[in-house]
Amino acid sequence: DAGVTQSPTHLIKTRGQQVTLRCSPKSGHDTVSWYQQALGQGPQFIFQYYEEEERQRGNFPDRFSGHQFPNYSSELNVNALLLGDSALYLCASSLTRHTTDTQYFGPGTRLTVL
Amino acid sequence: AQSVTQLGSHVSVSEGALVLLRCNYSSSVPPYLFWYVQYPNQGLQLLLKYTTGATLVKGINGFEAEFKKSETSFHLTKPSAHMSDAAEYFCAVTGGGYNKLIFGAGTRLAVHP
Numbered sequence: 001d002a003g004v005t006q007s008p009t010h011l012i013k014t015r016g017q018q019v020t021l022r023c024s025p026k027s028g029h030d031t032v033s034w035y036q037q038a039l040g041q042g043p044q045f046i047f048q049y050y051e052e053e054e055r056q057r058g059n060f061p062d063r064f065s066g067h068q069f070p071n072y073s074s075e076l077n078v079n080a081l082l083l084g085d086s087a088l089y090l091c092a093s094s095l096t097r098h099t100t101d102t103q104y105f106g107p108g109t110r111l112t113v114l
Numbered sequence: 115a116q117s118v119t120q121l122g123s124h125v126s127v128s129e130g131a132l133v134l135l136r137c138n139y140s141s142s143v144p145p146y147l148f149w150y151v152q153y154p155n156q157g158l159q160l161l162l163k164y165t166t167g168a169t170l171v172k173g174i175n176g177f178e179a180e181f182k183k184s185e186t187s188f189h190l191t192k193p194s195a196h197m198s199d200a201a202e203y204f205c206a207v208t209g210g211g212y213n214k215l216i217f218g219a220g221t222r223l224a225v226h227p
Contacts, residue, residue: 042217100165105157
């Protein structure tokens with residue numbers, strides 16, 4: 001059973017560009033969450049998708065947007081990239097959105113903005 | 115609102131020594147608490163979690179944690195450190211109906227011979 005997968009592994013962009021990151025959840029999971037982990041910090045919640053809709057959002061600007069597809073996979077889009085967007089972007093999936101449901105993390109996408 | 119504080123950004127122990135990583139939380143609703151481990155250039159792996167019931171929780175790789183409501187703590191311990199335990203450890207909290215994780219800043223554990 002494949003776990004959570006993310007693509008690409010690494011990405012280099014320049015300021016002002018746009019980027020799309022992709023995530024496939026663990027089999028049977030319908031809820032996908034995205035986190036940003038800056039160097040030396042803990043992950044910060046960006047948003048969560050369930051039934052193809054954004055259900056919760058953290059303290060991130062509208063430049064960060066997402067999408068969930070009918071097969072539960074998800075994309076994270078970031079527009080007008082800033083140097084401060086350089087980070088490891090983690091996708092996590094869970095069976096449901098319930099508080100106690102474990103989130104399983106993918107290996108992440110390392111984004112570098114020059 | 116919820117928050118997590120991990121005391122000590124770096125902890126160093128000898129192989130075979132006790133590992134103690136500290137986590138304190140703040141939550142206005144009953145908290146659910148998690149410890150995750152992150153090895154270099156990898157994602158996060160769940161070590162253990164507390165939801166309800168027994169306050170002493172056992173996890174993978176010999177780790178355990180105890181939920182102490184009166185102290186708002188959820189410290190992670192392992193009786194005997196192994197070289198392979200060297201990694202970054204994150205404490206996290208959820209609550210209030212959805213499983214959005216609020217993470218602490220992490221503690222980097224170094225294990226030396």
